[in-house]
Every structure is written in C-alpha cells, then in structure tokens.
Amino acid sequence: MQSMKFRPKRMIATAAALSAALLFTGCSPTISPTGASGSGSANGKTIGIAVADQKSLFYVAAVDGMEQAADEAGYKLVTLSANNNSGQQVNQVQDLITQQVDVIIFIAQDATSAAAGVKLANDAGIPIIAVDQKPESGKGKLATYIATDSVAAAEKLCTWMFDQFGGAGDIAILQGPLGSTAELQRSEGCANALANYPDVTVVAQESAGWDETKAFTAAQNILTANPDLKAIFGESDAMALGAAKAAQQEGRTGLVFVGIDGFPTMFTAVADGLTQATMAQQPYLMGQLSVQDAVKIAEGNGGDIPELQYQDTVLVTGENVADNDPAKFYGPDFK
Template sequence: MTRTQAFRAATALATVALAASALSACGAGGAGSGGKKVIGVAVADQKSLFYVAEVAGIKAEAKKRGYKIKLVSANNDSNLQIKQVNDLITQQVGSLIFTSQDSTAAAAGVKAANAADIPVIAVDQRPENGQGKLATYIATDSVKAADQLCTWMFSQIGGSGDIAILHGVLGSTAEIQRTQGCKDALAKNKNIKVVAQETANWDETEAYKATQNILTAHPEIKAVFAESDAMGLGAAKAAKAANKQIVSVGIDGFPTMFDGISQGLTQATMAQQPYKMGKIAVDNAISLMTGKGSVPKLQYQNTVLINKDTVGNYKATQFYGPNANSFK
C-alpha cells in the first residue's frame, strides 16, 4: 500500500467510525430496529465465483425464510466498501453478512456495525484480533486445506524439486492462511524448494503473466501452488503455451477447475463450500436478530480434494449450488 492509499484508507476508517458513533447514539440498527426483517449483505465483489455462489446461497435461504436482503458489492474497492457498509447501517438493517475486501475495510466495517449494535456475520474474510467484534466467522480452514493440497502436490513430483507459489491479495485472510498451510507442508518436505513467488491477486490473467515470467527465469520448476483456482488455471495455461509439463493446483473447487482436471490441464483443487456458507450466514443472521438459537463463534467448513482420481465422484453443484455450471 502506498502512502497515499494508506492515508485515504485511514481517513475513510475515521469517517466511518464517527458516523457509526452518531448512529449508535440515535439507536439505529440492531435486532430491535425497523430493519428486523432485512439483512444487510456486503461482499468484496461479484466477479469471483466464490462470492457469486455465496450470494446465491444467501438469496436462496433468505427467500426461503421470508427475509429481505440489501446487497452491495464493492468491486474490490476498499474505500467503497467502507462507504457501503456505512450506508447499510443508516438503512437500519437488522444484521450484517460481511465478506470484506481487505483488512482496512474489515476493521472499519465491523467497528461501525458494532457501534450501531448490528451483529456481524463474517464470511471467508475476517479482521485481525482487536479490530471489532464478530458474532460468528464462517470460512474454509485454509491452513489445513493448503497443507493437504501442497503435500499432495509434492507427492506428485516425487517429493523433491523446485516449485513456485502464486499468492492471492496480500494480507487477506485466505492469502495469509493458504501461505501458512503450504509453509507447514514445506517444513515436512525438506527436498522441495520454492524458487519463485509472485502475487497474482486471485486473477487468472495476472497468474498467466506471472507464470510466464517464472518459467522464463526458472524453466526447471516442476509445480505451481496457486492459492486460488483462477490462478491455478492461469498457471496451467501459461505452462501449456510454453510447452512445459508442470503440476498446477489451486483452492476453490470452481466448475472451470473441475473441467480443467477432467481434461488434464490442471491436476487438483481443494473444493470449498460457498453456497452452503451463504445459507449458514442467513440462518445465523436470523438467529441473532430474533434471539432464537445459538450461533457458534467459529464455523470452519471442510474442503474436498478433487483430482483425476476423484473428479468423477463429485459435481461442482455440490459446492457452488444448483446454478454452478452457469458460472463458467
């Protein structure tokens, strides 16, 4: 983050905090407000298939339960998301389902909702400790998933050799945890060497370009651990274009990754459950708004290893909802 970006983020955070304090004094928000039947939903974007599936699950469960949602998408703009969350608070939503863009937006959004007495259900991303109070956190155990996936990947290259890592958005919860998970696997596999690391921000095109550069500088690499499926596909396509045989893996379980594995383009993914997470988030939101039922503080969802041996046993719709194939 540049100094200018940091200044703007800090200014935006301070603005939201002041606004939230004013709202709290007026009694806005909370389970007892006029917005009791309305759930606010703030997500980082509606481009990532994970977030599209999450929102699909939210909409389906809210409709089933007779609740309305107010949905905003930040288009990966942290300052915009801070403003959007503040706007939801002024509309007196009864709860907030929050998938933050980054730590700045997460901290500001949670603090503002706390000040307005609106319970926060965080999905996928969460603020660091001390940055506000969450009612619950629903996510993939990305440390465990990355450890398992990298361990599998290392076995596919014979337990030794050079690899590259493609990181997601630096500082995001998923990026931190998936990096740690692969580090844990590396600690148990001393003959694996990381010779290149690039940031591709969860994006296929960025991953394609990054992998091109990596393959030019390190033509000997045997595998690429991409921290998302989009980046895994980008890496695989770059390798194919360069006539290189590498093992390329990702984490998500996108329908496109199922196809890539079936076609032999990519080798594996850890499938997450965003549609289910969206449904759980709505169920939790209603419990918090009505005071009926308990909500666990932490709710990790399991992942499933999808590779050439297992891809025929699963369908993307099991993880991304009934409309998963329309996301391709």
C-alpha cells in the same frame, strides 16, 4: 462434465448509487433498498449483505446461498457489491447502517476493509457476521465467522502436490492479495507442508491478487526464469488456471498445477488434465448458513451460534473429479 447454466443475476446496488442518494437526500436514512431480495419478514426485519464483488464464482455462489436461505425464511436482503474496492466497501457498510438493517453479513475485500467495516457495525450496535474474510489480530467483535480452514486445506493440497513429483524439486507460489485472511492462511498451510519436505524449494513467490490474467503474466516470467520448475501452487483456482495456461502456451509439460476453490471451471480443467487438483470449498453452504444465523440473531435466538464455523473442503483430483458435482459446492445454478 456437465455444462454450466447461469440464471440472470439479481440487481446489485453499488455504493456510488447509494452515496449519490445520500448526497441528494441530505443523508436521509430512508434510502430505497434497490438491492433488496426476498419478500420481507412479517416483522419487517432486513439483512444487509456487503460483498467484495459479484464476479468471482465464490462470491456469486455465496450470495446465491444467501438468497435461497432468505427466501426460505421470508427475509429481505439488501445486497451491495464493492467491485473489489475496499474503500468503496467500507462506505457500503456505512450505507447499510444508515438503512438500519438488523444484521450485516460481510464478505470483505481484505483485512483492512474487514477491520474498518466491523468497527462501523460495532459502533452502530448492529450484529455482524463475517464470511471468508475477517479482521486480523482480533480487531472488532463478530457474531460469528464462517469460512474454510484455509491453513488445513493448503497444507493438505501442498502435501499432495509435493508427492506428485517425488518430494524433491523447485516450486513457485502465486499468492492472493497480501495480508488478506485467505492469503495468510494458505501461505501458512503450504509452509507447514514444506517443513516436512526439506528437498522442496520455493524459487518464486508472487502475488497475483486471485486474478487469472495476472497469474498468467506472473507465471510466464516464473517459467522463463526457472527451467527446472516442478509445480505451481495457486492460492486460488483462477491463479492456478492462469499458470497452467501460461505453461501450455510455452509448451512446458509435466508440471503440476493446483489451486483452492473448487470452481466448476477448475473441475473441467482437472478432468482435461490442464491442472491436477483443487481443494473444493463450499460457498453456497456458507451463504445459506450466514443467513440462517442472521435470522436467529434478528429474532433473538443467536445465543448458541458458535464463534467460529469452519466448513470442510474436498481434494478433487483426476482420480475422483468425475465423482464430484460442482453444484454440491457452488449451488444448483452451477450445472
């Protein structure tokens, strides 16, 4: 595998800084967009980005894709990261509205913040594009929704996982934040696969919040309580990695660990045999597409944009990992 090189990231403005600016300027709408990137369009239009965090490789890659597309189109971005705080992120959407951006691209922390953020944008008459996460139950109006078909991805991945141990035995599932779009869809997809494998039993199911450290701790307890466990499905790569490392520390061998994301670190783990598979998403492409659509909307040409835009995933296993380059999914910085 190639080593990964990361360029220094752009400055990400925080809600705290913007809130302070609002406080000391009497809620003036002329806040300096310190998170801006790009040279600005000829007509001065701006795209606002509200992203859950800039630690997850998925979100980093998505914003990288947004920056590339904005630079190409000559548009300015104002990018705000919420550091996985849903309340802070809702405030950031309000900050973008105050700054009078023309379009908002929203990668929400969870379904609750998604619903609240979309409502704020709708009330302000600002078009909003959702990436990865969306309000549940159809709450709010989106210009478009760009995401992975997580139901199909999880069903395919779990089916592959069951076949690795003969379609009979005990498994555990490490879930994302309960109620989030990806958690709901990935749980549904694996449940669809389970319906075709009556001899596979879920003996443990726990939320580890997409986090590797939390997954490590959860997996330790699951492994101790289930000596005959065959596999663990991590609904994200980070959780699959945490579970695999816990098993490695305990000297447990022969288990199957799979995840969804396609992180470069997961490619390495699959190549090394620590984990067995990942469903690789395309966050860099999603980021590019979201800005390309935002530009169309800002210029009055968004009438033909589809309501739903699912992006393909690729099942990466030990058999084909050498044939897949992480940069294809996560952009040129991940080499």
